[in-house]
Amino acid sequence: MPRIKLYWTLQIVGWLAWLANEALIYVNSFGWSIDWFISADLNIAFAIFLTHNFRKVIKKYGWVEMPIRQVVPRILGSVVLMSMMMASINIPLDGYILREREHADFWSIFFFIQFSFSFMKPLMIWTLFYYASHYFERKSEIEVEKVRLESSIRETESKVLRAQMNPHFMFNALNSIRALILEEPEKAQKAVTQLSNILRSSLLADRRKTVSLSEELRTVEDYLALEKIRYEDRLQIRKNVYPETLTCQIPPMLLQTLVENAIKHGVSKPVKGGFVSIETKMVDSKVVIEISNTGVLETTESGGFGLENTAHRLELLFGADAKFKIYQASKDVVTAEITVPIPSQVVENKDNPFAKITHIVRG
Incomplete structure (x- = not known):
């Protein structure tokens, strides 16, 4: 009335x-x-x-x-x-x-x-x-x-927060591509495509609140491929991904920010380089994503803008069900851990998950 x-x-x-x-x-x-x-x-x-x-x-x-x-x-x-x-x-x-x-x-x-x-x-x-x-x-x-x-x-x-893109990465990626143009033009062409994919994901990130983990991993793969050009054998990449977790929704560019931080602290500083590991698993009806890298956790480890706001981004979207922490997993390994809720239909498909696990190791 x-x-x-x-x-x-x-x-x-x-x-x-x-x-x-x-x-x-x-x-x-x-x-x-x-x-x-x-x-x-x-x-x-x-x-x-x-x-x-x-x-x-x-x-x-x-x-x-x-x-x-x-x-x-x-x-x-x-x-x-x-x-x-x-x-x-x-x-x-x-x-x-x-x-x-x-x-x-x-x-x-x-x-x-x-x-x-x-x-x-x-x-x-x-x-x-x-x-x-x-x-x-x-x-x-x-x-x-x-x-x-x-x-x-x-x-x-x-x-x-979704629109964050490290300008240093862009600068280094373009320099790496420039070095390849004359020596390995096909590899340079592929690198341009990968950089284009990352830029497209960054632009779309401003229009979407979440993306699937599988889509985010494709962006991370392009990012790591470009960094591999720069660091060569100094960068070792490991992946351990459960297929059941790929439909999980996460904030766009979130993993890219964490992987970028892992390379910055775990690969660029040591003379011999280091490794970056990406692992996903299902625990208690939630998806747990772990980004590990060589290194020692310092008080300034989480001082970057991207890491400072990772927990905040997750809280904005998922509330108290989402968690983020970064810790010293072992003597020389630092791990950033993300926990996010998953759709009910994903939980129903997790019978015998070890039979479906995939191991992808790329050097």
């Missing part, structure tokens, strides 16, 4: 309910009278007139937004004023109906105060109900706006 229609429905029904209560009291005390029926109609019309204009005042001056200490005296003053106005109309009407014009007590200040107090109750109930409805409506709107703002912030953060 539209808000304005609901408002008028509650206005009319509410005051009719009040009138029904007053009618019982009046008829029991004085009996039925057509004059009283006319007086009651005028009462309802005047009460709706007063409260409707009071509503306009509340909206115009923003009383709903005011602190409680400021709005309470305004409400009380308004209710008292409206009660006195209602009493000013009703005393003459009742005096005419009951033929009490000549009775001095009927027109006394005490009788006026008594009449005013009798109208304060329904007017106060109307005001409290109006404020309560606006309070809960406003609270709901604030919660919706909060959710929208958080969603917008998360989407913005996610886009920024």
Whole structure:
């Protein structure tokens, strides 16, 4: 129901309910009278007139937004004023109906105060109900706006995080391709295609929240192939991938960032180079991805922007079900571990996973 229609429905029904209560009291005390029926109609019309204009005042001056200490005296003053106005109309009407014009007590200040107090109750109930409805409506709107703002912030953060591409890698990859053009043109052509694939994945990453693990691994393979041109035998690549994990969804370019970090700390620094290992497995209805490399974990190991935000990216997409940690797996091996939830249909297919494991070792 539209808000304005609901408002008028509650206005009319509410005051009719009040009138029904007053009618019982009046008829029991004085009996039925057509004059009283006319007086009651005028009462309802005047009460709706007063409260409707009071509503306009509340909206115009923003009383709903005011602190409680400021709005309470305004409400009380308004209710008292409206009660006195209602009493000013009703005393003459009742005096005419009951033929009490000549009775001095009927027109006394005490009788006026008594009449005013009798109208304060329904007017106060109307005001409290109006404020309560606006309070809960406003609270709901604030919660919706909060959710929208958080969603917008998360989407913005996610886009920024997905768009990360190390400029040093681009520079080194182009230099490696340039060195191949004359000596190994076919290999150079393949390297250009691989770099193009990486760039395309980077551009698409800004449009998608997640990609399948299989697609991400293809990007990582292109990345490692380009780095292999640069490091040659200094870079050893190992893979151990469960086919059942390939449908798992992860943030785009996430593995590429971790593999890049592994090469930076595990291959580029040692004179003899090192290895980068990618392993995926299923543990307790989750996919665990491990990126290992030669090296020793330092306090600055996770200081890069990409690693700093890996856990944050996973949390934005999967909440508390996703985990990220980086640790010293052995004396000279550092491992970055990602845990993400997997679709239910993948879990159902994990009977005897060791029979389906694939080992891919590329040097």
